[in-house]
Amino acid sequence: MDETDGVRERYLAAIAAAADEAALEAVRVAALGKKGEVSGLMRGLGAMSPEQRQTAGPALNALKDELTEALAQAKERLGDAALEARVAAEWADVTLPGRPAGQGTVHPVSQVTDEVVAIFADLGFSVAEGPQVESDWYNFDALNMPPEHPARQEHDTFYMARSEGDNRPPHVLRTHTSPVQIRHMEAHGVPCRVIAPGRVYRADYDQTHTPMFHQVEGLAIDRDISMANLKWVLEEFCRAFFEVDGVELKFRASHFPFTEPSAEVDIRCSWAGGQLRVGEGDDWLEILGSGMVHPKVLAAAGVDPEAWQGFAFGMGIDRLAMLKYGIPDLRAFFDSDLRWLRHYGFAALDIPTLQGGISR
């Protein structure tokens, strides 16, 4: 019997006896690892005479190959056995009912934003977006709101904290989406027709104000755009949004720093029986602000006010949603309970795929 035979028998027996892949790996390391027994024998070849090496060398190589092959076969066998054990132990009852999916629907503010975007798209306006954290230059100065303007006061605007010694100009949470349109004119020039929907922030919280709300503003700049164009665009918008043919708008003179002249716009309505009806009755409801863009604002955006002019308007999306769907309290928008949405007859809840998940 040759010297390697004892080693061979021992390791083949250990491989056969290994109960799992970890035990098998321990056998492999003991035999063929860097400090393993077979590796040690192979290192010993160097000290042998050429004649001894001639017989011991091939014998050791054959031993290494045989153990490697036996390890591979054992690994496959143990792997199969482990899988079979898992298959036997784990099984799925396909007859069990599925886990109920979380209920959800489109938020009214998202739905109204989509409606507004679609209507203005039909009127030739594209959507512009921009950052919610703005420099005070884009949020205020470019919009003709000088440093002493009351809206710039700490108690109306959220200022971003600066670490001590950081003397860069302040950044704010944008208080309107107007800076988006300044950026749009800078980047794309004029003529332009854009709307800028999005979140805005003001330090205000009561029954009719939340610190974050949603606005959509519009801007149309060209060589000869007038307030007549503004009036037509707003009438078309109101007709489509409130789904009434006979809308009537009243323009009341007002003042905004970024428009001149400026007008607040009321829509004819009735509150008969406590329910809002647009386009009929003797009441007027304020729905938006508007005006001709101030020449200083055009100049701040790099547009020559001698050659270009146009209108701008702004409205609150949350308020539009409340008016259209008869939602009385702004705080409903921050409530995740679907019952009130159903109560106000939200169209999105009528999508059949959503209805299955909503208990009646």
Ligand code: 2U9
């Ligand atoms: C540029 C120039 C002018 C946007 C305008 C209003 C009037 C306005 C309010 C409505 C309700 C804000 O959400 S609200 O509180 N907005 O009355 N917004 S004109 O004027 C612009 C915008 C961009 C470059």
